[in-house]
Amino acid sequence: MTESVAPHFKQPLLKTPFHERARALSQVDSFIPWAGYTTVDVFTTMEQEYFAIRNATTLYDLTPMVKYRVAGPDALPYLNRLVTRDVAKLKPDRVAYCVWCNDAGHLIDDGTIFRLRAGEYRICTAERQIDWLLDSAIGFDVEIDEVTEQIAALAVQGPTSCAVLKALGLQGIEKLKPFEIGYFAFGPQRLTVSRTGFTGDLGYELWMEPQAAETVWDGLMTAGRSRGIRAIGSQALNVARIEAGFLLPNVDFVSAEHTIRTGRDRSPLELGLGWLVDFNKGHFTGRRALRNEMIQGPRRQLVGLDIAGNKPAHNALLYTDDGGKREIGSVTSAIWSPTCKRNIALAIVDAPYFQLGSTVWADIYLNRELMWERRMSRAQVVERPFFTPERRRATPPAEF
Amino acid sequence: MATASPQARYDCVIIGAGHNGLVCAATLARGGRSVLVLEAAAQVGGAAVTREFAPGFRVSAGAHLLHLMPADLLRELKLESHGLEWAAQGMATTVLVPGGARLSLGAEEAGRGLSPEDAEAYSVYTARMRRFAAALVPMFSRVPPRLGTSAWADRIALLRLGWQVRKLGRRDMRELLRIGGMNVYDLLEENFDSAALKGALGLDAVLGANFGPRSPGTVLTLLYRLAGEFAAGASGPSQPRGGLGAFCDALAKAAAAAGATIRTGAPVASIRVEADRAAGVVLESGENIDAPCVISNADPKTTFLRLLGPRYLDTGFVRRVNHIRARGLAAKLHLALNRVPVFSGVSEAGVRGRLLLAASLQHIEHAYNHAKYGEFSAAPVMEITVPTANDPTLAPVGQHVLSAIVQYAPYALKEGWQSGRQRCLDAALDGLERYAPGLRASIVAAELLTPADMEAQFGMAGGHWHHGDLAFDQFLMVRPVPGAAQYRTPLDGLFLCGAGCHPGGGVMGIAGRNAAQEVLKVSQNSA
Known part of the structure; x- marks a missing residue:
């Protein structure tokens, strides 16, 4: 246990290496806990921060992302038994989005796997998983260590982000392809950069030693001044990730390790993540259950909804008709999308109503100066993501 | 066992020729399947073997009595026509009492040596426990139901179990539910005064298990043992002529007569998987054997x-x-003796039976305390037999063999068995000497098999006799674990048939037969 952890009982939330910088920029003192750290919810206003994601460059402190180092001779077979995707296809210096399931084929969590060097991998995930990861290691010659505290992480996202990183001095950053990992020198520091993110936009994630954190932050702020750089909190990111159609644990699904009630677990097929499940790669945890589910067809599915009107359908129940007789699901995430100018949501919908193009009705509750009103709004099942700009994949990205 | 001519492909391959594997093989062969049994050791039987442990002295190396094998199974396999002979049946139990008094629990002399109050209480207790045990019997020969399914077969099986208990009548059902979760220490304290009687009955509840009499759930383990004996329907503890090994030889002959092939000295290295189902096995020699159905007699952890x-x-x-x-706590002691052992106050007939060395419940609990902390018992408790008293063929003329289950001797001894073995042996011999003065002087050779030895010699993970504790959380539909409690496993084509399955350990054979019936059912459905 490190020194910083020792007085933990006095201060239940840890500070990230970027905390002092964030504290200085925070205008509304809005901090929230995330995975044992205090992090910023909003710096100034959510809208200002959101538009920086879509129009300039943003910094988001993702140090609390839980990181595990996976190494050893069996690292690859271990990961392939853990996750549903074929990790053998992951090339060196590449990242893959993955999910892992319990025996029943229900999602425990999602995350990214980084293939760092031959035989060494890193798992990044929202919640702590050491128990599951270690139990999955029974019978495998593999080392698993949590390295969350040893790596500071910063998301640099937005259309001008490549230009900002170039200005910071990361030579050749423009050549980095989506899901690729690059290694760069920044003064005496070494930066690991992956072209990944949670915004669905052009963007990068920077991984560094905690000691380098403030220097890198300051460097980015300087390099990005003319390119509209801005620190953002979780609220703005949440709007961007819904537009990008990304799932948030405990919002769009609850880990199967945490659910208590039956029927609350979700399989990757139900969450629309069937493309991550590779039945041809050999055995993985949950495979037999998922095969059966595949044959029987999912009973429900997470879909994108385009809802009439402009009132976000927060927590709305969904019905087959505007009379609200037959309930067929509920909304998990909802926003008015500022970029798409659409009223969008992610929702769990029962079979067969989750088919693309089908119509469902959302029962929206509106609080109008303490008077609650109900609106039954027509909604259509539409493609996800809602917003996926060309620049997200363009290599090299446009100059700014 | 002769090596049969190699055949390319079998319907079923059974890993391990323990008694359950052999029963399974015989049942499958009788059901028309081509069966190959692969045994790692040079002889069949697994932990139920007869071995020479000193020149001229032979002993059942693992279990030394047969008291759980159902009579109908013996008949079904016609074991007596395959060479099974009995050296003794319906063996009486004698409790070794300090000072040489005598307490018999055998069939004829039951209760001799007890006060009138205890004798009365004993007969009431025995009758009641037999009624309770009888209620549990029907579930032994059935595949346990699965929990949480909507299948009618599972629901009916659960209802049947409930009905068995309800059928006991209000008074008995209440009593069964009252004592079902208790520990055997409290139950026996409620019923009896005699320390020796309580010790003897308490020992039956914890024999071969990771429990002391005060451990929770030990009444259930005792009932379970009684139900097993009841299900066996035979005349109590028996000793096959030639030891348990001879019994397994008869099983092997029955299996072979039914058409099964048995190969000894053929250790399996791994189970082969193709297209997500069992496809056969690979031997340590590298030889491949194809079979769409692989049945493991090995314990669940090993499998x-x-x-x-x-x-x-x-x-x-x-x-x-x-x-x-599944951490074994029972050691096996074998003594080669140059004369018949004499236990104070025990008649010659007593020596032909089963002798229990457990002076009191406290004695057992204290012996268990050591094991909890990784030590062997300073004053161990024992189940003792003198096989040569019934079967002189096991030793040179006039000489004898003593066989004892010695508790407690933990699998993971803190000091390690390298240095612990001799000290544990000495503790056992000291304990025996107290009841059989002069025994030490008659010892020609001694062997102590620790749980670590059992693991190494018989391939049982943890050296556990029952392939896993028989305890409330490892019974029935959760034995060995949910997902493999119906002899099937998560991998299609792979089955379990050993003591790790319902109804569990002891030389019983029901797991082997139940598994075979499940295999026959599954392969019929898919055929």
Whole structure:
């Protein structure tokens, strides 16, 4: 246990290496806990921060992302038994989005796997998983260590982000392809950069030693001044990730390790993540259950909804008709999308109503100066993501 | 066992020729399947073997009595026509009492040596426990129901179990439910005064288990043992002529007569998987044997974690298998003696029976305390037989063999068995000497098999006699673990048939027969 952890009982939330910088920029003192750290919810206003994601460059402190180092001779077979995707296809210096399931084929969590060097991998995930990861290691010659505290992480996202990183001095950053990992020198520091993110936009994630954190932050702020750089909190990111159609644990699904009630677990097929499940790669945890589910067809599915009107359908129940007789699901995430100018949501919908193009009705509750009103709004099942700009994949990205 | 001419392909391959594997083989062969049994050791029987442990002296190396094998199964397999002979049947139990008094619990002399009050209480207790045990009997020969399914077969099986208990009548059902979760220490204290009687009855509840009499759930383990004996329907503890090995030889002959092929000296290295189902086995010699159905007589940990390997299984299932409590606590003591052992106050007839060395419940509990902390008992408790008293063929003329189950001797001895073995042996011999003065002087040779030895010699993970504790959380539909409690496993084509399955350990054979019936059912459905 490190020194910083020792007085933990006095201060239940840890500070990230970027905390002092964030504290200085925070205008509304809005901090929230995330995975044992205090992090910023909003710096100034959510809208200002959101538009920086879509129009300039943003910094988001993702140090609390839980990181595990996976190494050893069996690292690859271990990961392939853990996750549903074929990790053998992951090339060196590449990242893959993955999910892992319990025996029943229900999602425990999602995350990214980084293939760092031959035989060494890193798992990044929202919640702590050491128990599951270690139990999955029974019978495998593999080392698993949590390295969350040893790596500071910063998301640099937005259309001008490549230009900002170039200005910071990361030579050749423009050549980095989506899901690729690059290694760069920044003064005496070494930066690991992956072209990944949670915004669905052009963007990068920077991984560094905690000691380098403030220097890198300051460097980015300087390099990005003319390119509209801005620190953002979780609220703005949440709007961007819904537009990008990304799932948030405990919002769009609850880990199967945490659910208590039956029927609350979700399989990757139900969450629309069937493309991550590779039945041809050999055995993985949950495979037999998922095969059966595949044959029987999912009973429900997470879909994108385009809802009439402009009132976000927060927590709305969904019905087959505007009379609200037959309930067929509920909304998990909802926003008015500022970029798409659409009223969008992610929702769990029962079979067969989750088919693309089908119509469902959302029962929206509106609080109008303490008077609650109900609106039954027509909604259509539409493609996800809602917003996926060309620049997200363009290599090299446009100059700014 | 002769090596049969190699055949390319069998319907079923059975890993291990323990008694359950052999019963399974015989049942499958009788059901028309081509069966190959692969045994790692040079002889069949697994832990039920007769071995020479000193020149001229032979002994049943593992279990030394047969008291759980159902009579109908013996008849079904016609074991007596395959060479099974009895050296003794319906063996009486004599409790060794300090000072040489005598307490018999055998069929004829039951209760001799007890006060009138205890004698009365004993007969009431025995009758009641027999009624309770009888209620549990029907579930032994059935595949346990699965929990949480909507299948009618599972629901009916659960209802049937409830009905068996309800059928006892209000008074008995209440009593069964009252004592079902108790520990055997409290139950016996409620009923009896005699320390020796309580010690003897308490020992039956914990024999071969990771429990002391005060451990929770030991009334249930006792009832379970009684139900097993009741299900056997035979005349109590028996000793086959030639030891348990001869019994397994008869089983092997029955299996062979039914058409099964048995290969000894053929250790299996791994179970082969193709297209997510068992496809056969690979021997340590590298030889491949194809079979669409692989049945493992090995314990669940060995089967899943070593022979199959976690990479073909889900994490949650592996976690459950890894957590099966299967650390052996029973050692086996074998003594070659130059004369018949004389126990103070025990008649010659007594020596032909089963002798229990457990002076009191406190004695057992204290012996168990050591084991909890990784030590062997300073004053161990024992179940003793003198096999040569019934079967002189096991030793040179006029000489004798003593065989004892010695508790407690933990699998993972803190000081290690290298240095602990001799000290543990000495503790056992000191204990015996107290009841049989002069025994030490008559010892020609001594052998102590620790749980670590059992693991090494018989391939049982943890050296556990029952392939896992028989305890409330490892009974019935959760034995060995949910997901493998119906003899099927998560991998299609792989089955379990050993003591790790319902109804569990002891030389019983029901697991082997139940498994065979399940295999026959599954292969009929898919045919």
